[in-house]
Amino acid sequence: KNQVEQSPQSLIILEGKNCTLQCNYTVSPFSNLRWYKQDTGRGPVSLTIMTFSENTKSNGRYTATLDADTKQSSLHITASQLSDSASYICVVSDRGSTLGRLYFGRGTQLTVWP
Amino acid sequence: EADIYQTPRYLVIGTGKKITLECSQTMGHDKMYWYQQDPGMELHLIHYSYGVNSTEKGDLSSESTVSRIRTEHFPLTLESARPSHTSQYLCASSEGTELETQYFGPGTRLLVL
Numbered sequence: 001k002n003q004v005e006q007s008p009q010s011l012i013i014l015e016g017k018n019c020t021l022q023c024n025y026t027v028s029p030f031s032n033l034r035w036y037k038q039d040t041g042r043g044p045v046s047l048t049i050m051t052f053s054e055n056t057k058s059n060g061r062y063t064a065t066l067d068a069d070t071k072q073s074s075l076h077i078t079a080s081q082l083s084d085s086a087s088y089i090c091v092v093s094d095r096g097s098t099l100g101r102l103y104f105g106r107g108t109q110l111t112v113w114p
Numbered sequence: 115e116a117d118i119y120q121t122p123r124y125l126v127i128g129t130g131k132k133i134t135l136e137c138s139q140t141m142g143h144d145k146m147y148w149y150q151q152d153p154g155m156e157l158h159l160i161h162y163s164y165g166v167n168s169t170e171k172g173d174l175s176s177e178s179t180v181s182r183i184r185t186e187h188f189p190l191t192l193e194s195a196r197p198s199h200t201s202q203y204l205c206a207s208s209e210g211t212e213l214e215t216q217y218f219g220p221g222t223r224l225l226v227l
Contacts, residue, residue: 107154
């Protein structure tokens with residue numbers, strides 16, 4: 001069964017600290033993996049996209065890693081800010097373009113305290 | 115910021131009423147989607163469209179219907195709302211390329227009393 005599991009379910013950190021969010025998936029065949037940020041009451045916004053051949057992808061203070069062999073990904077946030085408080089969603093696609101479908105994780109709810 | 119809009123943002127309505135959730139995008143994307151999301155849960159695809167006059171049901175069974183008469187417009191209709199329809203509804207669009215990014219609207223929070 002194709003699934004995407006994220007951990008932890010929720011996380012509280014102090015402003016300025018780093019954190020790492022985890023995503024494990026069983027989706028096969030694998031096409032790509034994305035991390036989205038969803039602010040409360042808003043739609044998700046794409047942070048990174050990685051294909052099978054990519055190990056890491058950065059977007060500012062966000063760095064995503066992918067290990068396609070172990071089917072694991074992580075999202076590392078450096079020097080957290082209050083605006084990083086949001087839900088971070090891992091999404092895996094089983095194929096590209098017209099034939100592909102997306103599998104969504106339930107997200108990690110991150111709260112950054114001052 | 116993506117150019118995709120949803121109205122209304124919030125809706126409280128009584129059981130049995132007919133409602134239409136609006137979604138429009140100005141990016142010229144052929145592919146559009148409707149997702150349902152409950153608090154703390156994953157997004158579930160309920161409808162999608164690959165272009166004008168093309169609509170398909172998604173993975174989650176839904177009593178809603180959609181139409182795609184114009185590229186930029188993808189409304190979702192509930193003929194008779196029930197409390198079980200209470201949820202957040204997210205509209206998205208994408209370019210249709212292999213590494214397509216879906217751009218999401220702000221969502222409509224629906225409460226059916």
